[in-house]
Amino acid sequence: MSHLDGTTAVITGGSEGLGYAIADAFAAEGSDLVLLDPDQDKLDRARDALAGHGTTVRTISVNLADPGAVTTAAHEVLALTERVDTLVNNAGTAHFSPLAQTSADTFDAMLHLNVRVPFLLAQALLPALVEGHGSIINITSYWAHTMVADRPSAAYSATRGAINAMTRALANELGPSGVRVNGIAPGAVRTPAYERDHLGPMSAEERDGHDRRAxxxxxxxxxxxxxxxxxxxxxxxxxxxxxxTGTTEEVAGGPPGGPRSVP
Known part of the structure; x- marks a missing residue:
């Protein structure tokens, strides 16, 4: 049974990793898609692969980290589709460093992409979401509440805590309009970026240690x-x-076991 037949989902960061996996799951359930990502080549590959589900896949090449990009992206979305049933705020960025070594620019970049962009996109697409009694899904992280002694995360955790709070507040505000707002807080996930940036530089011994800690x-x-x-x-x-509505679902393999154990 296809539970999303006739719907349209807008997914940021939709060409790779979690965003692509979400797009694939939605298309398999019958949803048309609008994917936003900076990399047009990746978007083209994603569109070609997802077309196998028989749904319509449109793409917008945009770097949401750029000033003013959200407004442009929202206008392009509404030019491509008359309806938005689901907005998936998946695009984000993470930087782990001690407080003394975290610059204001680094903090601002995470705050912008992880919090401000989801807020502004929800705001810009709200009339369409209300029209379709749609939903917003914010992809957050277990780093909102998981603190690891040897991986300082104050700035990043702050942005993830903020999006969790915004999810609850928007659910309360938009519920009477028929719009549901939920979040998903993944733990460590084996995405291409995780493989490339985190696991890739490891030696065989370090990789064994990572797998053991997991x-x-x-x-x-x-x-x-x-x-x-x-x-x-x-x-x-x-x-x-x-x-x-108003929930942030943890998809994290269970609560981490210790303060220094998370891979």
Whole structure:
């Protein structure tokens, strides 16, 4: 059964990783897509692959980190589609450094992409979301509440805590208009970026240590796969979650086991 037939989802960061997995899950359920990402080549590859589901896939090449890009992107979205049933705020950025070594520019960049962009996109697309009694899904992180002694995260955790609070507040504000607002807080997920940036530089010995820590840290004994987060997003967008709003669902393999154990 296709639970998203006839709907349209706007997904930021939709060409790779979690964004692509969410797009794939939505398309498999019958949703048309508008994917936003800075890399047109990746968008083209994603569109060609997702077209196999038989739904319409449109793309917008935009770097939401740029000043004014949100307004331009929203106008382009509404020029491509008359309806927006789901907005998935997936694009984000992370930088881990001690407080003394975190510049104001670094903090501002995370605050902009992780908090300001989702707020402004929701604001710009709100009339369409209200028209379709749609939903907003904010992809956040377990770093909003998981603190690891050897991986300082004050600035990044602050932005993830902010989007969690905004999710609850918007759910309260927009519920009477028929718009649901939920979040998903993944743990460590084996995305291409995680493989490339985190695992790639590791030696074989360091990789073994990473895998051991994952087995010890998570009750389910491993890090996640993008499709597992995507399944939660597809559920939250569907009528099956019609009485679910203001939640931030943790898709994280269970609570991490210790203060220094998270990979």
């Amino acid at each position: 087995r010890e840290a998570y009750p389910l004994g491993r890090i996640g796969e993008p499709r597992e987060v995507a399944a939660a997003a597809a559920f939250l967008a569907s009528p099956r979650a019609g009485w679910t």
